[in-house]
Amino acid sequence: MKKILIATEKPFAPVALKKIEKVFDKAGKNYQLVLLESYKERKELLQAVADAQALIVRSDKVDAEVFEAASNLQVVIRAGAGYDNVDLEAATARGVVVMNTPGQNSNAVAELAIGLAIFGLRELFSGKPGGELRGRTLGLHGFGYVARNVFRIARAFGMKVIVYTRYSKGAAAAIGLKVTHSLEQLYAKSDVVSIHVPARGEHIKSVSYEILNELKDGAVLVNTARKEVVNEPDLVRIMEEKPNFKYMSDITPDCENIFKEKFEGRYFFTPKKAGAQTAEANINAGVAAAEQIVAFFEKGDRTFQVNK
Template sequence: MNKTVIVLGGQLAPEGFSVLVEAGVTVVSTEPYIDRQAVIDIMKTHKPDAVIIRLLADKLGPEEMKAGGQLRHIAKHGVGTNDINVAAATALGIPVSMTTGSNGHSVAEHALAMIMTLAKDLPRQDALIRDGIWDKNQYQGRELRGQTLGIVGFGFIGQTLAKMAGAIGMEIIAFDPHTPESAFAGSVRRETDLDKLLASSDIVSLHCPLTPETDKLIDARRIALMKSGALLINTARGEVVDEGALIRALEEGHLAGAGLDSFEQEPPGADNPLFQLPNTLVSPHVAGVTLDAKRAVSVMAARNVLDALDGKPLEARFLAR
């Protein structure tokens, strides 16, 4: 296969890279977070048959898609396609694929790790000991058993987290207007009113995609509905939460803490107030890129590209619309 694939915004795991190279594909990779003009320039230079999207500074739009003149497929290295203008790609006849299910378990584990770390007061205890303070009276850890976990977005990741949290005795309620009733099995209770879920939960974990409907879904009004002392976990997209409203709720003590793997602007500025607060736990949008997940995502993205360029139909679950 004499084809060229550009990986925009980082490199594939070696296993994914090998899948492409062994098929005779020329692979070109860029640095993370390159801007729109840099994308256009590299597309014109290499005229790729397909691109794999990792980390971009700007949304991939029609001008970038047309710049190389022969783009036939766009593959997302992950499942969130908010950095791709899918409507523009569809209008140009360029299918967009996702690596559905490849990193969901890692994301669910990351959310659970953030829940446990905050609930057990670990960051503060670690800081106290490092400052030479050994005082058990300052421990404010909670037992998660019996606590109510509200999951917003009940696809594969939300369902996986529900199983993990249920196993340690948490009560699970979930909101997702798009998930079939069959997904709400066992002890998970479906909540059809997001406001009621927020008001009923001790911990809220977000797992919904970024769409026009979910942009700033968790705003000042909805944060005010949450229980005093509740925790908010976001391993979805940063734009789902109104950061200004979240900062105020954390500063004022309405929320006890927040675990955040994504932010409104990425990479965020070093002066982001969320980084200065003692009741936040932050990570650089890495929930879905454990070493294991990165291998799985890279291989699946590479295989989606090869199948698409070979004219093989992709399963519907891999196609963005």
């Protein structure tokens, strides 16, 4: 009997849990599903994971301490695309496979990105005259699952869409996207820029002053990725130098107090990370996580492993 622990400070919706249970029920009697929801103390997670063979989390932190406590753990699934909350080095050192569920939340995040763009262009629905998406140029900083959905939606709004990507140029061009030669060119040509890169490697603080300075005064920058990809002191500097520039995000920056003090009416941050906070995304990511665990144990499938 394999113990599958779902440890979530932000629980899955009941309908998602029912569908997750069905996946394991269909797989046979070899799986015991255990829930640890809305836990308040770290020790609760450490105790619950001690005898688990598999772990499903959302934004929960899975670090070396967790892996040390979980001597039987074989696989961790991050129900979502980002996995910076999981210590990959510690997992690898313990021989634990880590996977994410790419694409399952992508439409939800894409719809939020477009919504934030509209909110910014319409002056935060303050009553001031705003602008429309149609006819404007949208720049995609990155071209993963979310960006591809943003492209689909933006095109329906009548936007011109361009992209900067180092690794997916052929795929972008194949569906009619113009690929810019540089990140600077992308920002210079865009009325709205939507960020879709992970918080690792070359992307950390890649949205720097040199890049932001290429933006038109009046442009809108949308960040539904991670706050770490933006150089915050440089962002503040640009907010000061370009009085009509707006920054819209579902991640509150560390310098929030400066925004409150200086930039009223030119920014918006959701109360918490909101990209995947839809019923549909909740279900999709949870079910995908369960199916990947079954495939891992039954077939040795490691398709979505991120700590290779």
